[in-house]
Amino acid sequence: MLAPEVILADPETIAKYEVVIGLEVHVQLKTATKIFSPSSHEFGNDPNTQTDPVVLGLPGALPVLNRAAVEQGIRASLAINCKINRKSVFARKNYFYPDLPKGYQISQFDEPLAEHGWVDIELEDGTAKRIGVTRLHLEEDAGKNTHDGYRDSDQYSYVDLNRAGAPLAEIVSEPDMRSSDEAFAYLTAIKQLVQFSGASDCDMEKGQLRCDVNVSVRPKGQQEFGTRAEVKNVNSFRFAKAAIEYEIARQVAIVEDGGKIVQETRLFNNTTGETTSMRSKEEAHDYRYFPEPDLPPLIVDDKWLGEIRDSMPELPPAKRQRFIDEYGVSEYDARVLIASKETSDYFETAAKLSGDPKMVANWVQGELTGALNTAEKSVAESPISAEGLAELLKLLADGTLSSKLAKDVFGKMFASGKPAAEIIESEGLKQISDTGELEKIIDGIIAANPGQVETYRGGKTGILAFFVGQVMKATRGQANPKAVNELLVKKLAG
C-alpha cells in the first residue's frame, strides 16, 4: 500500500506561523566502565564481548553506580549552567524491547541530577539568544539492534549488548527555539560545552551524541502551544535541521487545511529527508516509572561538588576571551579556533612553541583546515602535530623558508608525516639567501638576456619582474625574493 501523499506548506504560508522547538540530547559520558557495572562500553568491538550479569539482566544481578559517571554528569551539568541537586533518585522506565534485557531502563524521573540550566547561542547573523535547559539526568544506554544485512534478516533482528549500560546524560531543553537555525546553534553549543568540560568526546560517528527533536507550530500571536511531534533517529546536526524544516512544512499544511496534528513519534529518513509516523506503536507509551529499589538515592554533597567544580577545565566563552587577550588573535579567529577542543589545544600548543600566535592562527585556519578537509581527517588525526607546525613556522619566520616554500613543505609534511627539517634536508628546499650564490646566478641571467637588459636600462623598469621570474626558475623558487630584488636592481643599474 502506498503511503498517502504528504502535503508540505510553502514558505509564504509557513511565515504566518511560529515554530516551537525543544530538543533532547543524549550524550555518552566518558568513563572506562558502564554506569552500573564494570564492563567496558568501548565502541567498535566484537558484538557481546562487553557484557556482565547486570548488562544481561541475569537474575540476582544488582546495579552499582559508577562514581566517575556521576562526576562526568556533573561536569556536563556545570558546563551548561545547571544547578546540581543535592539528592537525585534513579527510576525504572518499563518497556519491552530486545535491546534492553531487564525489561526496564534505569533512568531518572522526577528527581534528576541537575536542573535549571541555560546555554547562550549565537546565530550566523550575530543574534544572540539564551536557551533554557530544563534538566540533565543520568541513565543507561540500550544495546544495538540490527534489522538487516543478515541472511535471515527478514525473520530475525540481531542484538549486540556492548553498548547496553553505557552511561548517558540526557539533556532536555526548554521549548525555547523558534527556528531550525536556532536548534542547530543550540546543538553546536551543547556539543562544544560538553566536549570542553571533558564529560564526553561527543563523537557523533560513534553515537556519543544523539538527539530527539520536538516540533510544534502555532499561528503567530497564539498563546498556547500546538500539538507536538517527536522526531527520533536524527544522528547529525544537519539532519536535525532538515527534520525540523520538514516537520514545520508538514504541520503547517495540516493546520492550514483545518486538520489536527497527531501527537506521535516519527522517524527521520536521512536518505529522503522526510519524517514518517511510527505506526507500529499502537499502545500509548506507558512507562510506569517508579523509584529503582536496587539503588539508593544519589547524594552529591558540597564537598564533592566543590572538588568537581575546582577541577573543571576552561570552557569556550572563557577560552575565547583568553585567546584574544593572551595571543592577540581577532574575535573571529578566536571563535573559529575554539570550535572544538582539539583545534583549540592544537592552536595553543603551536602558538606557544612558535612564538607567533597570529601566524599559527592563520595557518591552522588556512592550510591545516584545508588539508584536513580534503583528507577527511579531524584535527586529532592530523599527520602534522602542533609541534611540527610550530617548527615549520619558525623556519618561515627566520627566513630559512619563503612563504611559498613553507607551503610546499607543509604539503609534503602532511603527506608523509615527516618533520619539516627532514624534508628540507632531503629535498634541498632551503631558501637561498646567500648573496654570493645568487649573484652568480643573476650574472648568468643578465649575460643571457642582453635585449631585456637594454629595455630595462632604457627606462622600462617594469621588466624587472621578468628577471625575478628567471632567477626563481633557475633556483626552483628557492631564492629569497627580497635578496633577489635588491641584487637585480643593483646589477641592472650597471
Next chain:
Amino acid sequence: MKITEKEVRNIAELAHLNLSDEEIVAYQANLEEILSYVDKLNELPTDDIEPMAQVLFEGAEQEGLRDDVLETSIPVDKALSNAPLSGAGQFKVPRVLER
C-alpha cells in the same frame, strides 16, 4: 471498584501477559485488595516525613558508589549460552520494528 476490568487488561498487556477471562476476574479482585491496603496506608499522617525512594538509605552519603575500574566481561559464548537463538556472536530475536 478501585480498578476496572479494562485497566487490568491494559496492565496485563503492558506486562506482556496473556490472561484468560477467568484470570482477569481473579487479578481484578487481587489488585482490588492491594489497592485497598494502600488506601489504608494513605490514612497515616506523613506530612512531616520526607518521601523515601527506598529502604537501603543509611550510612555514609556516597557509600554504595563504585570506582570506575574495568573487570573482565563474560566471554561471548557464555553470554549467549542462555539465548534460545543466536548467530554471528549476537542474540537473535523475532524481527522487531525500530522503536
